[in-house]
Amino acid sequence: MASHCFSSAGSLFTTSSSTLHSKKVEEKWIGSFPLKRRNPVHLRFSSVTRTRAVLNNNSKSVEIPRQWTHETVKPEDLSPLFPDELIKQETTSERYIDIPDEIIDVYKLWRPTPLIRAKRLEKLLDTPARIYYKYEGVSPAGSHKPNSAVPQAYYNAKEGVKNVVTETGAGQWGVHWPLRPAYLVWQVRASYDQKPYRRMMMQTWGAKVHPSPSNLTEAGRNILQMDPSSPGSLGIAISEAGRLRL
Numbered sequence: 001m002a003s004h005c006f007s008s009a010g011s012l013f014t015t016s017s018s019t020l021h022s023k024k025v026e027e028k029w030i031g032s033f034p035l036k037r038r039n040p041v042h043l044r045f046s047s048v049t050r051t052r053a054v055l056n057n058n059s060k061s062v063e064i065p066r067q068w069t070h071e072t073v074k075p076e077d078l079s080p081l082f083p084d085e086l087i088k089q090e091t092t093s094e095r096y097i098d099i100p101d102e103i104i105d106v107y108k109l110w111r112p113t114p115l116i117r118a119k120r121l122e123k124l125l126d127t128p129a130r131i132y133y134k135y136e137g138v139s140p141a142g143s144h145k146p147n148s149a150v151p152q153a154y155y156n157a158k159e160g161v162k163n164v165v166t167e168t169g170a171g172q173w174g175v176h177w178p179l180r181p182a183y184l185v186w187q188v189r190a191s192y193d194q195k196p197y198r199r200m201m202m203q204t205w206g207a208k209v210h211p212s213p214s215n216l217t218e219a220g221r222n223i224l225q226m227d228p229s230s231p232g233s234l235g236i237a238i239s240e241a242g243r244l245r246l
Contacts, residue, residue, distance in 0.1 A: 081242070083159045086152065099151070106150050110139045141201070145173055167212065167237035168202075184241075185209045189232035212237040219243050 078087045089097055118131040125131075136144035156164055165184045166173065169191060185207045192199060192211040202209050212232045213220035219239040223230050230236075 083155045083161065085155045085159070100154065103151050103154050106154075107147075110146075113138055149173070165241045167234065167241040169234045169237070188212055188234060188237050189230070192232075210240075212240050214240060216240070217243045 075087045075091055078090070082090075114135045115132055116135055118133055122129065122131050136147070139146045153164065163184065168185055168187050185202055187199065187202075187209055189211040192209070199209050210216060213223040213230050213236050215221055215224065217240040219236065223232075223236055
């Protein structure tokens with residue numbers, strides 16, 4: 001799973017803001033949409049809260065994508081960027097992973113989130129199925145992304161990380177780091193200029209925000225040398241954040 005953060009790996013318990021669950025007994029085609037019964041994955045809250053590990057929903061192993069070296073990525077390859085616990089979660093073969101109580105306490109600031117029936121979508125599809133979605137926009141920052149950002153910040157702080165470096169495109173990811181440690185954010189320049197309020201939210205919560213590409217990293221300087229008016233991109237921002245972290 002891809003991660004925005006260069007001091008912690010991607011969380012294994014993100015929740016989509018538009019996940020659809022169809023309560024249909026048998027498969028049926030409605031126009032171009034196949035509907036079949038599915039067992040939705042639920043996040044259970046209790047003193048022993050657990051989350052389903054994305055890596056191993058069945059007994060088959062999942063091959064890690066190979067790039068450049070054509071060798072399987074090993075945990076030690078990730079250690080310069082990510083804390084040990086998140087590397088362990090990223091590579092685990094366990095079906096469930098415990099969620100610490102400290103993270104649950106933060107989640108309770110906005111969770112549980114509303115479960116809404118999509119009646120107009122049902123009507124559009126002309127289906128007898130009942131379709132529901134979880135609305136994740138009620139979080140302090142306005143989307144599902146704190147579900148990942150909170151545990152990433154938690155595990156970094158727990159392992160003594162003092163500074164976190166990350167990137168953001170339109171600014172949504174950047175505003176989802178309400179916990180310490182302190183963090184630096186490289187925001188795509190076009191969004192940095194077009195969405196000042198998101199930049200202000202990041203700064204209000206303690207971030208130092210830089211437009212990308214910037215003159216602060218070799219990657220940014222190379223881009224600006226080729227195109228001084230570059231509006232930036234998510235890939236460039238990731239390169240700058242990753243280069244600074246390394």
